[in-house]
Amino acid sequence: MNKAQGAMSYDELRGAIAQRHRALSGRLQQIAEFVLDHPTDVALGTVAEVAQRSGVPPSAIVRFAHALGFGGFTEMQQVFRSRLVAGVAPSYKARLARMKSEEKSVLGRQPAAVLSRFVSEAQSSLVTLSQSVHARELDAATAILAKARDIYLLGLGGSFPVATHLAYVLRKLGRRVVLLDGTGGSIHEQSHAATGEDALVAISFRNYYPDTARLFPELVARGVPTISITDSLLSPIVEGARVVFEIQDMPEPALRTLVAPMCLVQAMAIGLDLAAD
Amino acid sequence: MNKAQGAMSYDELRGAIAQRHRALSGRLQQIAEFVLDHPTDVALGTVAEVAQRSGVPPSAIVRFAHALGFGGFTEMQQVFRSRLVAGVAPSYKARLARMKSEEKSVLGRQPAAVLSRFVSEAQSSLVTLSQSVHARELDAATAILAKARDIYLLGLGGSFPVATHLAYVLRKLGRRVVLLDGTGGSIHEQSHAATGEDALVAISFRNYYPDTARLFPELVARGVPTISITDSLLSPIVEGARVVFEIQDMPEPALRTLVAPMCLVQAMAIGLDLAAD
DNA sequence: GTGCGATTAGAATATTCATTCCATTTGTTA
DNA sequence: TAACAAATGGAATGAATATTCTAATCGCAC
Numbered sequence: 168m169n170k171a172q173g174a175m176s177y178d179e180l181r182g183a184i185a186q187r188h189r190a191l192s193g194r195l196q197q198i199a200e201f202v203l204d205h206p207t208d209v210a211l212g213t214v215a216e217v218a219q220r221s222g223v224p225p226s227a228i229v230r231f232a233h234a235l236g237f238g239g240f241t242e243m244q245q246v247f248r249s250r251l252v253a254g255v256a257p258s259y260k261a262r263l264a265r266m267k268s269e270e271k272s273v274l275g276r277q278p279a280a281v282l283s284r285f286v287s288e289a290q291s292s293l294v295t296l297s298q299s300v301h302a303r304e305l306d307a308a309t310a311i312l313a314k315a316r317d318i319y320l321l322g323l324g325g326s327f328p329v330a331t332h333l334a335y336v337l338r339k340l341g342r343r344v345v346l347l348d349g350t351g352g353s354i355h356e357q358s359h360a361a362t363g364e365d366a367l368v369a370i371s372f373r374n375y376y377p378d379t380a381r382l383f384p385e386l387v388a389r390g391v392p393t394i395s396i397t398d399s400l401l402s403p404i405v406e407g408a409r410v411v412f413e414i415q416d417m418p419e420p421a422l423r424t425l426v427a428p429m430c431l432v433q434a435m436a437i438g439l440d441l442a443a444d
Numbered sequence: 445m446n447k448a449q450g451a452m453s454y455d456e457l458r459g460a461i462a463q464r465h466r467a468l469s470g471r472l473q474q475i476a477e478f479v480l481d482h483p484t485d486v487a488l489g490t491v492a493e494v495a496q497r498s499g500v501p502p503s504a505i506v507r508f509a510h511a512l513g514f515g516g517f518t519e520m521q522q523v524f525r526s527r528l529v530a531g532v533a534p535s536y537k538a539r540l541a542r543m544k545s546e547e548k549s550v551l552g553r554q555p556a557a558v559l560s561r562f563v564s565e566a567q568s569s570l571v572t573l574s575q576s577v578h579a580r581e582l583d584a585a586t587a588i589l590a591k592a593r594d595i596y597l598l599g600l601g602g603s604f605p606v607a608t609h610l611a612y613v614l615r616k617l618g619r620r621v622v623l624l625d626g627t628g629g630s631i632h633e634q635s636h637a638a639t640g641e642d643a644l645v646a647i648s649f650r651n652y653y654p655d656t657a658r659l660f661p662e663l664v665a666r667g668v669p670t671i672s673i674t675d676s677l678l679s680p681i682v683e684g685a686r687v688v689f690e691i692q693d694m695p696e697p698a699l700r701t702l703v704a705p706m707c708l709v710q711a712m713a714i715g716l717d718l719a720a721d
Numbered sequence: 722g723t724g725c726g727a728t729t730a731g732a733a734t735a736t737t738c739a740t741t742c743c744a745t746t747t748g749t750t751a
Numbered sequence: 752t753a754a755c756a757a758a759t760g761g762a763a764t765g766a767a768t769a770t771t772c773t774a775a776t777c778g779c780a781c
Contacts, residue, residue, distance in 0.1 A: 192727080192728060192729090193728085193729095194728075194729070195728095207529050210528075211525055211528075211529070213767085213768060213769085214768070214769055214770085215767090215768075215769090223729095223730095224729080224730050224731065225730095225731090225768095225769080225770090226729080226730065226731075226769095226770080226771080226772095227729075227730080228769095229769070229770060229771085230728090230729090239769065239770065240769065240770085241768095241769070241770095248488055251487075251488075251528040251529070252484050252488070252528065277579065277583075277715075278579065278582035278583055278585070278586050278711065278712070278715030278716075278719065279577075279578075279579035279582055279583075281711045281714050281715040281718065282573075282574065282577060282582060282707070282708070282711035282715070283574055284711075285707050285710050285711045285714070286570050286571075286573060286574045286707055289566075289570055289703065289707050290567060290570055293563050293566055293567055294563075296559075296563060297559065297560055297563045300556075300559060301556075302554065302555065302556035305554075305555035305556050305558075305559060306554070306555055306556075308555070309555050324612070325612050327608050327609075327612070328605035328606070328608045328609040328612070328706070329605070331604050331605045331608060332604075332605040332702060335601070335602050335604070335605070335697075336698055339697060339698040340698060350627050350628075351627075351628075399477070399480060399481065400458060400459070400461070400462035400465075400480060401462060401465050401473075401476065401477055401480065405462060406466075415481075420616060421613055421616040421617060421714070422710075422714065424706050424707050424710045425609060425706055426566065426703050426706060426707065429605070429701050429702055429703060429706060430559070430562050430563055430566050430701050430703065431559065433562050433699075433701045434555060434558045434559035434561075434562045435555070436698075437558050437562070437698075437699065438554070438555030438558040438559070439555075441555075441558065442554075442555065469757080469758060469759090470758085470759095471758075471759065471760095472758095490737085490738065490739085491738070491739055491740085492737090492738075492739090500759095500760090501759075501760050501761065502738095502739080502740090502760095502761090503739095503740080503741085503742095503759080503760065503761075504758095504759075504760080505739095506739070506740060506741085507758090507759090516739065516740065517739065517740085518738095518739070518740095
């Protein structure tokens, strides 16, 4: 009623409700309690649904929103929805918005600010990684690698660093590795010896490197067990893969730090080594 | 259309979309890509909003839902909403606790536990990075690169992924880059043309790759301005460098994720590009 | 018990929204 | 090139929804 609630976080709203609870009328108190106990219902439901579940008429819900300073139910609902999106993607939108604004400010142009931006970007990509990769996939991947005679690595363009890193670690651990880098001629020749006894790890992000998209199906067709690391289930290296690791929210090519895939391949390699004992 | 999609989990829906993607028409493929990339928008938005953000007419969105076997957009949206509620249910605390317990349990050898170990290790290495790198060094480094005609990159062995990544980004930004990788003969020949007009970025960690230790002094002696990224001030690529980035606490070669140096070179490259305007 | 202000419920309304339909375009086969 | 089928975009439609309005009710002081 009195306070102008422009943009409000969910936690702030909780505090505000708790504070005013005593001052509210009977019905409104009842709604306050329901709303604090069932934030998800408020976020996703309609006025009628919330009204029914909390046992009050729809108009009371709207009055409640008004009493809190919102223009209406819809406005209040936005705050509850923000809590949901925060739960799945740690401040994805906020991050983007912050980057956009910083980019244009004078501060954002200083190298030090650029570094801290990439650091925080990398941090959140690591959080996402550990959330989105499931144990089952990792187990399956290491099982494939454990049985392989030779391990073929396919990662070109922007993904090449990931492939070289995996190659390095696997070789350190005594595995036989063929890095498909296309030096000294066609990449087809390098992969010509691959069979079902071997294994392939393919890495590719948007925009998918043409050679990768071309070679991958050939190897799959030849029966080579395949592990794919990519950023979308629609990428050209998904179909036919035994295991797919999807790493979401990859920024545009020039801005990606490759932190998440680097960590992932590292864990695959070391996990393989530990499981072998 | 054909499949009766009663109750469906979000992951199942993702799989279904990926599977049918090829069989869909152009517009519908475009929508498929958008919804996989922006599940939150679909969960919370209206048909009109989703349509606008994905750049298609609203009717196409409905047709997409139909093509997937749903009765309409609203029905499909329920699946996307289920993902949001699932995301908040096991709260941060629970998830964090689970990670902690896994880490210490006997299951430490399982790949999933290995991954979470590398992730947390990478997290702390990023924190260290942003603390130990100072603005002055970054400014000096970008200044050197800005004046360079060609940028030579020297990073062999375990550091090679970092060098290739830097090469990729710098080239994307239109810089002339020479990656010293030793293919097709001696690495000396590749670097033969470097002069004081150019610049060198050298990356090396223990155990320092012999070729790096050999080539580095030569280039310095020839007057090439140099930026070094290494793990100790006693490393062979420190003496003579204009700027030295010391990244501490690098684990042994097979265990390092290269997360910190990857971030650093990324920031250097982008910082250079932004400063150039 | 009476009168008054605050509160409430439910119907009425206006808006937003998903869906459908059809004319037009696009792509394909003959 | 012509004819056909599939796909597309945009307007029309009807349902669902939030909000407002008003009459009725409640609580309370006197």
